[in-house]
Amino acid sequence: MGVSQNWLRIIRTKFFRSSNRDIISLRSSPSKEAILTDETPTPNVVDLFSTPTLPEQVLSNEDIAANKIQAFFRGHLARRAYRALRSLVKLQALVRGVCVRRQARIALQCMHALVRLQVSVRARQLLGRC
Template structure:
């Protein structure tokens, strides 16, 4: 029995040592998994950052260009050109309206001239044209009869 008493503490110590070794091994495994996950995450974040870096550079370059003096000058020139274009368009519209009015007046004068020429022609031909079935003599006889009565 004495032997058992001596063996029991040794067995307990051995089992504790074994449990501790298993515990240390599992901790090392967990730590190595965490380390691997951290390395993977770091590599992936680096990949994303390398992809975003050119875009960030372009954005910064655009921002500096927008805030730059040359862009302000270009904007002033563009504004001046747009104002000039607007003025020209209004002048052209006014000229077109004047030309249209002049053409309408000219057309009206030409129509009046044609009517006068037509009236002169009719007068030289002996009066107006009648579309009736009666002859010229019959029409003149009716006209004289009306003037007498």
């Protein structure tokens, strides 16, 4: 679970920097709430949930094309990051497998040493009784 959150955080930081947030602003006028409370809207806030009410808020063909290019490029970057993450996970699994096999080999060697010690102790006990 931690690995998936880690790569999501990496992707979020790559795509949601302050320079990328204010690329497209769909609002040209402050909201009604901002007018009523005398707040000025921040320039890099993108309001995607409000419906456009003014005719100047219609996007031109160039804006739509820029949106599509950005979406495709971000998708490309996300796929590349995901491929890198998958290869990293495979490498980690390989290294962990090597470590586990080494640990198992050491544990078996210790168990064999204990068994040999136990056999020699029992053999002494049997020879001492006779």
